[in-house]
Amino acid sequence: MDACHLLLGRPWEYDRNIDHNGRTNTYSFLFGGVKITLVPSKPNEPVPSPSGTLLTLNQFEDELEAEGEIFVLLWKEVTKEVEIPQAMVPLLKEFADVFPNELPDGLPPLRDIQHHIDLQPGAQLPNRPYYRMSPREHEELRRQVEDLISKGHVRESMSPCVVPALLTPKTDGTLRMCVDSRAINMITVRPGDEWHTAFKTREGLYEWLVMPFGLSHAPSTFMRVMNQLFRPFIGKFVVVYLDDILIYSATFGEHVNHVRQVLTVLRRDSLYAAIKKCVFMVPKVLFLGYVVFGEGIQVDESKVAAVRQWPSPITITEV
Numbered sequence: 140m141d142a143c144h145l146l147l148g149r150p151w152e153y154d155r156n157i158d159h160n161g162r163t164n165t166y167s168f169l170f171g172g173v174k175i176t177l178v179p180s181k182p183n184e185p186v187p188s189p190s191g192t193l194l195t196l197n198q199f200e201d202e203l204e205a206e207g208e209i210f211v212l213l214w215k216e217v218t219k220e221v222e223i224p225q226a227m228v229p230l231l232k233e234f235a236d237v238f239p240n241e242l243p244d245g246l247p248p249l250r251d252i253q254h255h256i257d258l259q260p261g262a263q264l265p266n267r268p269y270y271r272m273s274p275r276e277h278e279e280l281r282r283q284v285e286d287l288i289s290k291g292h293v294r295e296s297m298s299p300c301v302v303p304a305l306l307t308p309k310t311d312g313t314l315r316m317c318v319d320s321r322a323i324n325m326i327t328v329r330p331g332d333e334w335h336t337a338f339k340t341r342e343g344l345y346e347w348l349v350m351p352f353g354l355s356h357a358p359s360t361f362m363r364v365m366n367q368l369f370r371p372f373i374g375k376f377v378v379v380y381l382d383d384i385l386i387y388s389a390t391f392g393e394h395v396n397h398v399r400q401v402l403t404v405l406r407r408d409s410l411y412a413a414i415k416k417c418v419f420m421v422p423k424v425l426f427l428g429y430v431v432f433g434e435g436i437q438v439d440e441s442k443v444a445a446v447r448q449w450p451s452p453i454t455i456t457e458v
Contacts, residue, residue, distance in 0.1 A: 224420045234402040238414040270303045283316045368404055385426050
């Protein structure tokens, strides 16, 4: 039996000659010679929410007295350590400056490829208000902006072209600052110049001195830089896509030499890598959503697990 809500108004009460009892909040009427009484539904009794696995001190003492022996499981988050083969340890120590815990302060060196922004003639410059945030989000955004200022990556701005900054969650639970550049992207041909990159927070306006990825075509400019730097290696033992670098080799000795050449280029051009995101000397690796190994590529099983495990339809509706 299904239940639903009905609105029974005055016309219905008049047509059915309804008797209403104000004390019991019931409505009575005759239907087919039978007296029908509508009663209100009983209020749902609040169900106390379970406290999970938490015990009070008295409950714990009672359990200890009753059982005599209790095992305690302590849950602790464990960060995944990067496994580095022993053969790679000396090489990584030699290039330890390529894997800093924090990016160094200051601007990167000027490169042959520069990022430019040209506005369409007559385009209206956006000037959007900052996004409302919770106190925790606002404090995190302020901290990240101050950190970027101290590193010399952004500076205060007086630009008339302003878009809001916001925070998005990362896979590790932390928050990443992003700039909502949709408005500026809609009126730009090539992104880049400093005053076009201004963003707004509650504290004021700031503009980038390095290229943010939020601008349209910014990834393509970064891709051109990477292709220029690794052109001698691409197609021989390196595949590059944005900030993902895949190094492949036929032998162990070749691989160590290839990794050394790539790290030398990164050091020479002041580019840096995150050691926790790197894997070394493995027979297969996850790259751009595919599993790459010596015999070719295959689909990442985690991407197709939902389809593989989809139950077979047993009714016409499920089909």
